[in-house]
Amino acid sequence: GEDVEQSLFLSVREGDSSVINCTYTDSSSTYLYWYKQEPGAGLQLLTYIFSNMDMKQDQRLTVLLNKKDKHLSLRIADTQTGDSAIYFCAETQLNTGGFKTIFGAGTRLFVKA
Amino acid sequence: ETGVTQTPRHLVMGMTNKKSLKCEQHLGHNAMYWYKQSAKKPLELMFVYSLEERVENNSVPSRFSPECPNSSHLFLHLHTLQPEDSALYLCASSQDRRNTIYFGEGSWLTVV
Numbered sequence: 001g002e003d004v005e006q007s008l009f010l011s012v013r014e015g016d017s018s019v020i021n022c023t024y025t026d027s028s029s030t031y032l033y034w035y036k037q038e039p040g041a042g043l044q045l046l047t048y049i050f051s052n053m054d055m056k057q058d059q060r061l062t063v064l065l066n067k068k069d070k071h072l073s074l075r076i077a078d079t080q081t082g083d084s085a086i087y088f089c090a091e092t093q094l095n096t097g098g099f100k101t102i103f104g105a106g107t108r109l110f111v112k113a
Numbered sequence: 114e115t116g117v118t119q120t121p122r123h124l125v126m127g128m129t130n131k132k133s134l135k136c137e138q139h140l141g142h143n144a145m146y147w148y149k150q151s152a153k154k155p156l157e158l159m160f161v162y163s164l165e166e167r168v169e170n171n172s173v174p175s176r177f178s179p180e181c182p183n184s185s186h187l188f189l190h191l192h193t194l195q196p197e198d199s200a201l202y203l204c205a206s207s208q209d210r211r212n213t214i215y216f217g218e219g220s221w222l223t224v225v
Binding site for chain 2: 030031033035040041042043044045048088090092094098099100101103104105106
């Protein structure tokens with residue numbers, strides 16, 4: 001299967017941590033990505049993790065990968081109002097047709113002041 | 114600045130018009146993509162070009178016609194569109210199909 005699934009909405013208070021979750025079904029994934037889309041803009045690459053890694057940290061961002069459960073998460077520490085955006089999970093798969101990147105539907109993060 | 118530039122950023126066109134969206138990438142990539150993003154729908158992959166050859170066409174109506182004259186430029190020619198084609202059209206590029214995809218800022222299209 002090719003599905004990448006995310007919950008549609010998340011609301012947090014400013015200063016709290018946000019955790020955005022994603023599940024995928026294809027076990028042939030090579031890289032997994034998180035993109036951020038602010039209103040009126042394109043998708044901006046936030047971070048990525050190679051499929052043989054469990055965790056990656058980059059300043060306020062922590063990516064956790066549970067390959068057994070096919071679960072990817074993005075934790076944003078000390079969430080700010082500027083973090084309000086849509087966050088897309090994506091997976092690059094290798095299948096019989098070659099490499100293909102599949103995107104989730106996006107999680108809209110609301111940050112309350 | 115992502116290295117992928119799209120023009121125009123906003124376009125309003127009538128259903129009988131012919132217009133084109135342009136995309137240019139300055140990253141030395143070999144693959145380029147058109148995606149459609151509509152309200153409340155997932156990102157839809159329309160076309161993929163690799164080394165200037167179209168390698169994927171996901172059942173897109175013929176009123177959308179892509180053109181890739183070289184590895185740095187990608188066009189989407191639009192003709193006799195419908196109001197439901199109003200959306201954000203995103204161009205993207207990657208080194209090849211395995212690697213990270215980088216997006217442009219998008220072209221907002223409104224069909225009236």
